[in-house]
Amino acid sequence: MSYKLLDHTADLRVKFSGNIKKNLLKNSAIALSEIIFEIKQNDVCIDNSKKLNLKLEEAEFSELYIDFLREILFRINSSQFYFIDFNFKKITSTNLEAVCFYVEQDISNLKNEIKAVTYNELKITENKEGWSAKVTFDI
């Protein structure tokens, strides 16, 4: 599993990971879909997948990462997109271009509410095992 739920008194804290930067992003988006819909990625029917182009620019990678999660969360909450895969055309510390593949879920499949991604105590680290990020979500 590429994510781990951590304890937080009032909100939700999650540790996401990936062996390389783009997999940290991809795994984080898929994990958010899994957490909110309570459906494992392997159990999602991907026959009618659609794609969405995403282009983001921020001052530094931590902000770019949060902005990416914000975009993903907005589409999950407002349009019930379940993200299944990503093709990153460009990732730098400040820019990201990706094609995001998703399948639409029925609104009744929303199981957990995540209101927003916060910057609170965000920790992104890179070590010999790869990349990880600890993020707090308002729920």
Place this chain on the structure above:
Amino acid sequence: MKYGKYEIENDGQATWKILQRDNMRVPARFFALESMLSQIYRDNAIKQIINVATLPGIKKYALAMPDIHYGYGFPIGGVAAFDLDEGVISPGGVGYDINCGVRFCRTNLKYAEIKSKIKNIITRFYQSVPSGVGSHNAIRKLNMKELNKVLSEGSEWAVNNGFGDAADIQSTENYGKMDKADPAKLSNRAKERGLNQLGTLGSGNHFLEIGVIDKILNKKVANEFGLEEEQVIVMVHTGSRGLGYQVCDDYLHRMVKEQKNYDFEVVDKQLACAPFKSNIGSDYYQAMSAAANYAWANRQVIMSLACRSLEKTLSISPKELGFELIYDVCHNIAKVEKHEIDGEETKLCVHRKGATRSFGPQREELPQNYRRTGQPVIIPGDMGTYSYLLLGTKKAMKQSFGSSCHGAGRIMSRRAASRRYNFNEVKNKLQNKGIVTYSAKKKTLVEESPDTYKDVNQVVDAVDKAGLAKKVVRTRPLGVLKG
């Protein structure tokens, strides 16, 4: 006493002061009984009050109420007031659920009259008021023109569209409307999310509850409010739903980007803020005000749906039911208010995040009846114990910018609750106390288990001892619809 390197000293009844040091611009102050301190320290929320004390233009103290717990940026239970010229406005100081709040309504019913019908009432509530994640379509979907009216008019829109009556507006904080609201300051994303969510509870700790007054704690005021023992009451707790979350998210993102343009730094990005009088600061205030209006309209619609549900379930007339809003208070908001600073009345931007306004007598913002007594302050506990109605005080105006706490305050994470309890256990425990519960999701009931909250009696005692608000009545729940 020490918290890390910070000196904490007793500063009056149930009042504690964290002395100013390092980059703090003012001292911090929090309210709690001594017996609550270890729990508060463990949670690390104190650090978040200290962080708030570093923000530009903050006046007198960074404050926290007795239900303080760890949040993001500001702690939950945090209050801070900023100078309008030199100070800031911070979306993180309001929170994502803008104008999340609670209302307290009386009825003519006595407990004995409905004792055998609680289950039917809660079932009817569930059918009338959509609850849970993504809940929608309580009323028909609004078009953009109608939504803009909701955002401008707040409770008034709901009343004009058949939900409740004009007297409700008098009994709502700010009369259910922030005048500075400007729908043009909301993104299309925020508006889209608001089109079909009016009249819905949402999830988490939001609720619609029927309860009974089980103890009168101030007979004179209870009489004035038309409250007596064994009387049935209704409470609604919810906010601005996805629209409010999006407003906060949009502006927080913009302020993080613009932070580098200001001559101050924030110690936590979640505290991103802008000068109150800057373009973005002003835009946020107008957008937040519009979201606050949406929340008031939301609670007004839900209350009206609950009132109709009671009439139908019990087959009684509106006159027999005697449903009346006592008051509606905000928990998450920033407002321009006049407070005394160095002996002079000064306009400040007061942020309350998980805190309730607690204005004492003679404040011009209050309607005539409450201007005499002070405003009602509603403190809901967890769904298994008590809730309280209190009265705002003059002392609160001096001690806390006229603020009190907003609930019991969480002490256990939702994950820990899920590990420790199971659905049947929680449901049966509540049932044994005679409390009927209904939740859109079983998991919500477990996560909101009574043991995950502080003891509301202690929290209210702290508020009362510190003089932030005075007890009027205590209620206990009979039936609760959770999100």
